[in-house]
Amino acid sequence: MNLTARPRRSALYMPASNARAVEKARDLPCDIVILDLEDAVLPDAKPDARAAAVAALAAGGFGARELVVRVNALATPWGADDLAAIAAAGPDAVLAPKIGGPEDVLACERALAAAPPHTRLWVMIETGAAIFALASIAAMAPATRLAGFVMGVNDLAKEMGARQPPDRAPFHAALSLSVMAARMHSLIILDGVHNEIDDLALLEAACRQGVAFGFDGKSLIHPSHLEICNQVFTPSEADVAWSRAVIAAFEDPANAGKGALRVQGRLAELLHRDQAAQLVAIADAIADLQAA
Numbered sequence: 001m002n003l004t005a006r007p008r009r010s011a012l013y014m015p016a017s018n019a020r021a022v023e024k025a026r027d028l029p030c031d032i033v034i035l036d037l038e039d040a041v042l043p044d045a046k047p048d049a050r051a052a053a054v055a056a057l058a059a060g061g062f063g064a065r066e067l068v069v070r071v072n073a074l075a076t077p078w079g080a081d082d083l084a085a086i087a088a089a090g091p092d093a094v095l096a097p098k099i100g101g102p103e104d105v106l107a108c109e110r111a112l113a114a115a116p117p118h119t120r121l122w123v124m125i126e127t128g129a130a131i132f133a134l135a136s137i138a139a140m141a142p143a144t145r146l147a148g149f150v151m152g153v154n155d156l157a158k159e160m161g162a163r164q165p166p167d168r169a170p171f172h173a174a175l176s177l178s179v180m181a182a183r184m185h186s187l188i189i190l191d192g193v194h195n196e197i198d199d200l201a202l203l204e205a206a207c208r209q210g211v212a213f214g215f216d217g218k219s220l221i222h223p224s225h226l227e228i229c230n231q232v233f234t235p236s237e238a239d240v241a242w243s244r245a246v247i248a249a250f251e252d253p254a255n256a257g258k259g260a261l262r263v264q265g266r267l268a269e270l271l272h273r274d275q276a277a278q279l280v281a282i283a284d285a286i287a288d289l290q291a292a
Contacts, residue, residue: 005281006066007031007289009217009233010226011150011190013070015040017049022056025065029226031217031289032066032190037082038073038097046078050085057089064289068122070095074107083108087115095122095150100129105140112145121145122188126152128159131174134181141185148188149178150219154195164195166202168209179214191218200228207232235283242266243276243283 011032014021017040025033035056041049053069069091071082075098086094094115096108108121121144123137124130130137140146153164153171162170175191182189191210194203207229210218217233220226235243246268249261260269268276 005278005285007217007282007286008066008188008190009286010229011068011217011219012223012226013040013193013219013221015049016053016056016069017041017045019052022052024223026061026063028223029230030065030220030223031230032068033062034068034070034095034219035091036070037078038070046072047081050078050082054085054089057086057091064292066092068093068095070097070124073098074104074111080111083111084114087112087119090116090119092118093120093122093148095124097124097152098127098155099123099125099137100127101133102136102140105137105144105146109140109144109146115145119145120147122148122150124152124155125149125174125178126155126159128156131156131177134177135184138181138185138187141187146187148190149182150190151175151178151192151215153192166205168206175213183214188216189214191215193219193221194225195221197222197224200224204228204232234286235279239279240283243279246273246276247280 008031010030011034012025012028012030013034013036014025016022016035016037022035035053037046037049037053057067069086071086071094072078073096074080074083083094094112099105105121105123112119112121123146156171156174157164160170179189194206196202203225207218211232218229220229242264246263249255249263249268250273255261260267
């Protein structure tokens with residue numbers, strides 16, 4: 001699978017300390033499984049959770065799902081041991097919390113020196129310091145393993161003393177700036193979790209808002225959220241059809257050298273062709289997953 005076009009619609013957090021949950025994750029329709037060593041694990045259980053995550057990585061069985069481990073921050077008593085153990089286990093990515101600036105990315109990079117080349121670094125964007133350092137954090141990507149941002153709106157709200165209304169208005173600036181910074185350096189970016197477990201209508205609205213902001217997908221805390229999240233973040237048939245039409249129009253020899261075209265009554269420029277190619281690649285990858 002082309003990793004730049006890999007579906008990342010849904011990223012489900014699972015406490016690594018919960019063996020039944022980890023086993024269940026092997027069969028759930030999520031694009032990403034995040035084995036959590038941080039928020040979902042009590043302090044006394046963290047060493048055992050680390051060992052369980054390593055064992056789960058060794059056992060495999062997650063199919064095409066991307067496998068990520070969220071470690072504890074390096075500043076905590078568990079962070080260094082987490083990074084050393086998970087680096088050796090070689091997941092698809094390590095998710096580092098409480099990032100404040102590029103120096104934290106470098107610290108994680110050093111701690112992951114023994115990890116295999118395919119193991120990438122994703123970071124949580126969940127502090128005020130990170131929001132004001134977004135550009136410099138994202139700029140670390142070309143020289144490090146950094147490949148993704150994951151929003152931590154709950155932690156950001158706590159730091160701000162802000163409430164989380166349904167429209168998430170207090171966080172619009174942080175969300176949009178994070179997407180812009182990620183796109184500057186071709187990073188993956190996932191929206192934060194939906195807290196209202198039983199309010200699926202509000203979940204759908206949050207997912208649609210995430211699509212509008214430009215997120216690749218959404219992090220989730222409950223399996224009941226997967227169906228809606230996957231549906232909303234899957235490109236619509238209409239968008240795929242228009243994208244294929246844009247690609248075909250620019251490939252038509254009659255349009256050679258043209259930078260802007262009229263396609264089905266809409267303006268299509270070269271930038272739209274590039275967006276169309278990415279959308280079609282994602283749609284095709286999702287179709288391949290569903291057919292497997």
